[in-house]
Amino acid sequence: MSESAPVKDNYLNSPKGIWSWIYTLDHKRIGIMYLAAISVAFILGGIFALLLRLEHLNPGPLLFTAKQYNQLFTLHGAIMVFLFIVPSIPASLGNFILPMQLGAKDVAFPRLNLTSYYIYLIGAIFCIYSMIAGAADTGWTFYTPYSSTTDTSVISMTLGAFILGFSSILTGINFLVTIHKMRAPGMSWFKMPLFIWALYATAIIQVLATPVLAITLLLLVLERTMNIGIFNPALGGDPVLFEHFFWFYSHPAVYIMILPAMGVISELITAFCKRDIFGYKLVAYSSIAIAIIAFLVWGHHLFVSGQSDAANSIFSLLTFLVGIPSGIKVFNWIATMYKGTIDFKTPFLYALSFLALFCIGGFTGIMLGALSFDVFAHDTYFVVAHFHYVMMGGVVMAFLGGLHYWWPKMFGKMYSEFWGRIACALIFIGFNMVFFTQFILGSKGMPRRYFNYLDQYQPLHAFSTYGSWVLGLGLLLVLIYLIDSLVDGKPAPANPWGALTLEWQTDSPPITENFTHTPEVHHGPYAFDKVKPS
Amino acid sequence: MTNTPKAEILISKGGFWFPEAISTQAHQVDQIFHFILWASIILFLILTVVVGYFLYKYKRTPENTYAKKHVTHNNVLEITWTVIPLVLVLFIFYWGYSGYLKMTIPPANASEIRVTGRKWMWQFDYPNGNKSIGELVVPVHTPIRLVMSSEDVLHSFFVPNFRVKRDLVPNRYTRIWFEAKRTGNFQIFCAEFCGDGHSDMMGVVRVVTASEYQKWLKESGAAASEGVPLDQLGEKLYTSKGCNACHSTDGSAKVGPSWKGIYGATHTLASGQTVKVDDNYIRESMVDPKAKVTAGFQPVMPPFAGLLNDREIAGLIEYIKKLK
Ligand SMILES: [Cu+2]
Numbered sequence: 001m002s003e004s005a006p007v008k009d010n011y012l013n014s015p016k017g018i019w020s021w022i023y024t025l026d027h028k029r030i031g032i033m034y035l036a037a038i039s040v041a042f043i044l045g046g047i048f049a050l051l052l053r054l055e056h057l058n059p060g061p062l063l064f065t066a067k068q069y070n071q072l073f074t075l076h077g078a079i080m081v082f083l084f085i086v087p088s089i090p091a092s093l094g095n096f097i098l099p100m101q102l103g104a105k106d107v108a109f110p111r112l113n114l115t116s117y118y119i120y121l122i123g124a125i126f127c128i129y130s131m132i133a134g135a136a137d138t139g140w141t142f143y144t145p146y147s148s149t150t151d152t153s154v155i156s157m158t159l160g161a162f163i164l165g166f167s168s169i170l171t172g173i174n175f176l177v178t179i180h181k182m183r184a185p186g187m188s189w190f191k192m193p194l195f196i197w198a199l200y201a202t203a204i205i206q207v208l209a210t211p212v213l214a215i216t217l218l219l220l221v222l223e224r225t226m227n228i229g230i231f232n233p234a235l236g237g238d239p240v241l242f243e244h245f246f247w248f249y250s251h252p253a254v255y256i257m258i259l260p261a262m263g264v265i266s267e268l269i270t271a272f273c274k275r276d277i278f279g280y281k282l283v284a285y286s287s288i289a290i291a292i293i294a295f296l297v298w299g300h301h302l303f304v305s306g307q308s309d310a311a312n313s314i315f316s317l318l319t320f321l322v323g324i325p326s327g328i329k330v331f332n333w334i335a336t337m338y339k340g341t342i343d344f345k346t347p348f349l350y351a352l353s354f355l356a357l358f359c360i361g362g363f364t365g366i367m368l369g370a371l372s373f374d375v376f377a378h379d380t381y382f383v384v385a386h387f388h389y390v391m392m393g394g395v396v397m398a399f400l401g402g403l404h405y406w407w408p409k410m411f412g413k414m415y416s417e418f419w420g421r422i423a424c425a426l427i428f429i430g431f432n433m434v435f436f437t438q439f440i441l442g443s444k445g446m447p448r449r450y451f452n453y454l455d456q457y458q459p460l461h462a463f464s465t466y467g468s469w470v471l472g473l474g475l476l477l478v479l480i481y482l483i484d485s486l487v488d489g490k491p492a493p494a495n496p497w498g499a500l501t502l503e504w505q506t507d508s509p510p511i512t513e514n515f516t517h518t519p520e521v522h523h524g525p526y527a528f529d530k531v532k533p534s
Numbered sequence: 535m536t537n538t539p540k541a542e543i544l545i546s547k548g549g550f551w552f553p554e555a556i557s558t559q560a561h562q563v564d565q566i567f568h569f570i571l572w573a574s575i576i577l578f579l580i581l582t583v584v585v586g587y588f589l590y591k592y593k594r595t596p597e598n599t600y601a602k603k604h605v606t607h608n609n610v611l612e613i614t615w616t617v618i619p620l621v622l623v624l625f626i627f628y629w630g631y632s633g634y635l636k637m638t639i640p641p642a643n644a645s646e647i648r649v650t651g652r653k654w655m656w657q658f659d660y661p662n663g664n665k666s667i668g669e670l671v672v673p674v675h676t677p678i679r680l681v682m683s684s685e686d687v688l689h690s691f692f693v694p695n696f697r698v699k700r701d702l703v704p705n706r707y708t709r710i711w712f713e714a715k716r717t718g719n720f721q722i723f724c725a726e727f728c729g730d731g732h733s734d735m736m737g738v739v740r741v742v743t744a745s746e747y748q749k750w751l752k753e754s755g756a757a758a759s760e761g762v763p764l765d766q767l768g769e770k771l772y773t774s775k776g777c778n779a780c781h782s783t784d785g786s787a788k789v790g791p792s793w794k795g796i797y798g799a800t801h802t803l804a805s806g807q808t809v810k811v812d813d814n815y816i817r818e819s820m821v822d823p824k825a826k827v828t829a830g831f832q833p834v835m836p837p838f839a840g841l842l843n844d845r846e847i848a849g850l851i852e853y854i855k856k857l858k
């Protein structure tokens with residue numbers, strides 16, 4: 001240590017002290033704090049998932065009672081959705097990278113940014129309190145009238161989700177304003193990186209859809225505490241109304257999760273092919289198109305709920321339309337590899353995994369959009385597998401890819417490329433073992449949220465459980481070598497991948513102000529043809 | 535006397551993906567699935583080959599350190615890969631939609647059976663006043679229309695072999711219909727999460743010939759139990775009335791207490807009082823379960839008043855007595 005050059009001042013080491021973190025207004029530090037918080041949530045939700053899979057090794061009770069099982073899958077879902085995936089890419093990677101990609105010093109409202117973070121923590125405390133005080137057993141969807149009548153702590157869990165919603169809304173507003181107002185000189189809308197476009201589309205949904213969830217959950221709390229009949233038929237309410245309200249948020253929320261992931265993939269593919277993106281405008285516009293259509297398809301969750309046939313057919317049609325922009329993006333990413341110079345680094349491997357798994361998620365989404373097939377597959381393991389392909393195979397893969405890609409920038413350290421590739425392979429294999437099996441379980445009729453199951457499903461369930469161990473091992477490896485890199489990693493250069501977006505033009509890790517001079521933008525974010533081949 | 539028949543297996547009968555298709559509408563669900571499946575497989579393979587080729591051809595090597603060409607537009611390509619998928623999905627939409635209508639709108643001559651869902655059992659009411667629990671008896675080659683409602687929370691009636699599913703909503707009637715192509719016993723699942731007994735809320739559709747059905751309608755109910763020894767009747771009712779969803783006979787606790795060895799024992803109630811488990815207590819537990827709730831359990835047992843006649847109640851008591 002003593003002989004190496006003195007460490008330069010950067011956002012991590014100056015100012016010093018725990019209070020300088022607690023009160024920090026630096027978007028990078030807030031991003032790191034989010035990263036820590038969502039990682040804890042992901043680990044917790046992941047442990048629950050492993051326990052759920054373990055329970056299914058055999059039919060009949062193994063570790064838990066039916067009620068405990070129901071509480072566990074509720075916690076798994078609620079934690080993964082509200083505490084992990086929704087904030088994952090925007091609040092951690094987005095917070096860190098967005099201002100830097102824009103060439104700005106910070107987000108537009110740094111105080112609001114810190115407020116979002118603490119609101120997130122308060123929401124998380126409610127969820128954890130619910131966990132200890134008789135965890136909710138309703139599923140993360142909180143369907144009434146079950147949720148209005150069960151004796152578990154539904155109220156604290158819904159209040160938690162309610163509060164987390166505000167954190168999400170505030171982050172969205174902050175990003176919108178930042179993108180509008182704080183772009184570096186020369187950065188026109190169509191010179192913005194596609195990650196920014198994706199976060200922009202995401203922020204629109206966050207701001208418009210989340211309030212509906214907040215209202216819905218509040219109505220649920222009112223119903224439970226004051227016996228006002230809104231959703232509970234025993235009080236004269238309508239349970240299907242709850243489903244509508246709930247999915248009016250939660251379907252767009254799927255795109256709150258997947259759009260930023262798509263943004264990350266655009267960055268990864270261009271950076272590791274060193275090539276300009278194919279069809280920049282089409283990719284950018286398709287983000288916005290998705291954000292708009294996403295609001296109009298919620299009813300596809302209600303095909304068998306008793307919703308009218310006319311509504312079913314309209315929602316089915318719109319659901320198919322939302323698939324088109326996603327498909328376009330996939331084709332454009334693939335076309336971007338054409339005549340590039342492809343470097344198989346860990347982040348790019350995650351991008352490839354994303355492409356494969358997201359395609360499978362998308363194809364099965366088309367199947368489920370078809371009304372007659374959905375009647376059969378709804379609420380079976382087929383749906384469970386489908387959304388895990390999109391949420392985990394899509395979002396989590398992109399998150400991991402982005403995390404590896406920006407890790408050197410965030411911490412100034414390189415991780416082990418060798419272990420990175422091994423872990424990515426394990427995760428990919430384990431994931432498919434767990435979830436491809438579940439497509440078959442579902443098509444064989446196995447309903448979801450079943451504590452107990454018929455003996456004949458046992459071999460498939462067991463195989464899925466073995467897969468969860470491979471998957472868990474892969475993720476554990478990631479945790480180990482990333483933490484190890486903080487201690488032992490080689491120092492990272494400013495631009496280890498040779499990418500062109502602005503965050504790579506400053507030190508790794510960056511100084512608190514991000515840039516010594518405000519950068520000026522003269523060409524697009526992926527104009528590798530404008531830089532001299534080295 | 536036989537217990538509620540076991541349903542045919544779902545997993546090994548039928549094709550690779552689906553359980554055997556038993557209803558007249560089932561095949562069209564399978565067809566649309568297989569169409570999308572093969573379209574997806576073909577597209578996926580094409581993409582894999584293209585990506586694989588790019589990865590191999592353009593990997594970074596000392597000779598290939600910078601992109602040789604930056605193709606950023608190709609209108610023909612972009613229009614192609616927007617329009618072809620669009621046409622395809624519109625076609626799939628129409629197919630799924632028309633199939634759905636066929637599955638949903640029952641033929642005019644369908645006969646009607648009412649389905650009631652409650653935690654955690656299925657009750658079926660037939661036109662002639664018959665009732666059955668956990669077992670739906672229907673004639674083969676006859677369109678059957680189910681009019682369904684729930685008494686408590688959401689449930690969902692799902693028969694994988696028929697490819698039908700619909701939620702049961704309190705205060706509302708939902709409908710499905712099907713026509714079975716052959717006789718046999720087919721699994722019913724509850725597909726909408728409804729609490730602790732959700733995964734035990736199963737049942738069987740017993741498809742019989744038209745003449746057997748008529749016979750069943752006449753003979754089931756009160757008359758059928760005549761002549762069967764009481765304890766055997768009780769054993770039969772234990773499954774056919776759905777008690778097995780919540781009670782075991784081997785000592786393991788499910789949603790409700792096991793019946794093993796309870797007769798003659800002294801139980802503590804949720805109120806703190808104690809009772810001796812005798813004939814009267816068991817009778818009351820069936821017709822008015824909320825009157826005395828056993829400590830350690832939730833008051834979730836549905837009242838069976840009106841669903842069991844006196845002889846059936848006696849049969850169940852005798853059966854419980856025998857479970858030492
Ligand atoms: Cu949706």
Ligand SMILES: [Cu+2]
Nearest residue numbers: 724726728732
């Ligand atoms: Cu259920």
